[in-house]
Amino acid sequence: MKKYFIFLVSALFVSIEAYSQVNRPQEPKPPFGYTIEEVTFKNETEGISLAGTLTYPAKGSKFPAVILISGSGPQDRNSEIMNHKPFLVIADHLTKNGIAVLRVDDRGTAESGGNYNESGLNDFVADTKSALDFLKGHKKINRKQIGLIGHSLGGNIAPIVATEREKDVAFIVLLAGSGIRGDELMLLQKATIERKMGVPEAAVLQAQDNMKGAYDIILNLAAEPEEIQIELKKYFTDKFGGMIPEKQVEAIAKQMTMPWFSDFVKFDPEEILEKVKCPVLALNGANDLQVPSKENLAAIKKALEAGANKDYQTQELEGLNHLFQESETGLPNEYASIEQTFSPLALDIITEWINERTQ
Incomplete structure (x- = not known):
């Protein structure tokens, strides 16, 4: 399960590795007219x-x-x-x-x-x-x-x-x-990317269930972001135990409680x-x-x-x-x-x- 955790939040937070391709033929150059x-x-x-x-x-x-x-x-x-x-x-x-x-x-x-x-x-x-x-x-x-x-x-x-x-x-x-x-889109996005990458279907479905629980906390808990963040940390810790480092759990919970992200989940x-x-x-x-x-x-x-x-x-x-x-x-x-x-x-x-x- 840890292998697929990078997809648990969304492609919005996927880090794309360093790239060497710099040829961008469409980029306009002066004079612009x-x-x-x-x-x-x-x-x-x-x-x-x-x-x-x-x-x-x-x-x-x-x-x-x-x-x-x-x-x-x-x-x-x-x-x-x-x-x-x-x-x-x-x-x-x-x-x-x-x-x-x-x-x-x-x-x-x-x-x-x-x-x-x-x-x-x-x-x-x-x-x-x-x-x-x-x-x-x-x-x-x-x-x-x-x-x-x-x-x-x-x-x-x-x-x-x-x-x-x-x-x-x-x-x-x-x-x-x-x-x-927003929450429905994030789940759809996540499953679509995972299936395209060949993630086993059982893992896709399990991850859907895991993330739905996290989104439900954002959707249903009427509280300040700090309190929601605490609940998300508890949730992910319960779900994954020691498979994911505590700092990574904290980072994900923080990302998911940024105002724009939580607003999007509810929108x-x-x-x-x-x-x-x-x-x-x-x-x-x-x-x-x-x-x-x-x-x-x-x-x-x-x-x-x-x-x-x-x-x-x-x-x-x-x-x-x-x-x-x-x-x-x-x-x-x-x-x-x-x-x-x-x-x-x-x-x-x-x-x-x-x-x-x-x-």
Whole structure:
């Protein structure tokens, strides 16, 4: 059982070993042919300064615009992972096609203030609203054509902002966004990755039971994070005895009680998606093992239909993984070895869909 414990929390916490692949042919190089502004703005509610990059075409004004919202864990404005810079690639492509893009360092990352791991989903929502207010006041931006593009966890934040700022958000794009409750997604993610790696089915099922018990503590115990952390440590110690070092148990319990993580475990996207009235594009890769496409796209579609959304599109893209790379297995340990940063097909679909709704 100890052999498979690395998968007990989720792929969010899997450490990917050092990699040597650094060839990233899609990474844009100067001259860019568009305007680049390094910007700062404030989350006035918390007094946090956020930093980012705004790009827009060199000629003209009143451009449609998008805000890029990153996935789980503190990430810089490029959403850099394993020498890939997917948000830079997305921003470059959209800007060359007439769409302004704001990408921002997550709070507590690079040039942005605050502390990511002490923050919850509502804090990330507030940061996105601050970015929205900044764009609304920019002279080059059409304030009536501002949308949100959220990847993974960002695909949960975008619908929340869209419902709370209905008049300000023109559309949202969900890239590997989830449609099922956080604990259910984490269990599905875990089993999907383990089965893909050839973990024996008995071990997969046993680990599902083990982790469900931990998530149930987070879901049902109305207490401060410190108290929940103590209960989780007791739970894992009882389950695994001396098979796992005490320090590792403490680290996992601490990770699982970070505000953003526990908020995500409890979050049910269905309740929010039913309230989204703006146009929605939901894309996912058929090889996505972290947010499996069939279950999540079906749930997103069901929720949007239940809310009578009049303009939505859900689409599964063959062969793409969680990062929207063309992949063989979809396993996280493959991300670094793939030279492609973001599927050109996905970029074209996103661009065409946005242009159809803003031109």
